[in-house]
Amino acid sequence: MILDLDIGNTLSKWRLKDVASSEIRSRGAVWTREEWRPGADIPDLDVVEAVRISSVARESVLRDTVTLLQRQVGVVHVARSAPEALGVSCGYDEPGRLGVDRWMGVLAGYQLTGGCCSVDCGSAITMDFVLPGGRHLGGYIIPGLRLMKESLKLGTRNVAIDPDSEADELLAPGCNTVEAVNHGIYMSAVSAVNRIYSEVCDREGVALPLLLTGGDARVVSRGLRIPHAVWPDMVYAGLEACYPLTAAERAGRLAGAPLPPPVPPLEKIRASLAFSMLL
Ligand SMILES: Nc1ncnc2c1ncn2[C@@H]1O[C@H](COP(=O)(O)OP(=O)(O)OP(=O)(O)O)[C@@H](O)[C@H]1O
């Protein structure tokens, strides 16, 4: 089995993948911590032959995690952001400072589409752009839905946006504090994705496929009118592309990859941008 780990600032996601069949056998999520208990927080390491890690947690968390894993698993790959990988050149002045989860998303998105906008709706909402030809432009970081809510001290902290609500309801004016906060936050996240996507496509003169991942991808997806695809395993797919271990991965087949989404005509993007700038 391969253990893939996506260690975030708050939540750590893992999945077990069968080396022979390339199938995902199990998955889970736990709070990020310094001391993992194999068998409880993460799967029993007896069945694990190789580990691939993307981590944006404190360096000490990563160090302790790697030390633990190396005691029991032969192969431990730790992904790092780099100036260049898999045909993509990093847009950051200091590539090592780009969150490696973003870099994994960019690499996966580029493998799938040959140029895209990748959005991660997690604790933060991040947007990254990579042009056809492989130039990553850099991107944007805004607080995620939960962080935005926590920053308002209105007693609404624990009333989460129902991920199954209809976008139409979530975009309507709220008629009580909880609704006003939830709908306001939702509107700001969806508008930001919309606007940033359109602005960058306009500047660069290219309509790019739009890909979404992260814990809030599904609910944000419902509010977006731009065609896009949701790819829950996009960060893991970056790990697969960097460290291919199964036959399918070596052949370039990334697990759970969606069909590349249709791209709106650039003129349509520009028209909607011009319209929103009138308001
Ligand atoms: N059990 C949960 N705990 C925290 N957030 C959750 C949970 N389930 C769903 N979410 C939603 O998922 C979002 C976090 O998404 P995700 O797990 O992709 O975050 P992340 O960016 O990977 O986390 P990290 O900050 O740990 O990197 C939150 O904004 C929240 O709305």
Ligand SMILES: CC(C)(CO)[C@@H](O)C(=O)NCCC(=O)O
């Ligand atoms: C922005 C987050 C927290 C999103 O998980 C992560 O990618 C990160 O810690 N990045 C480092 C800062 C940067 O990407 O510029």
Ligand SMILES: [K+]
């Ligand atoms: K993330």
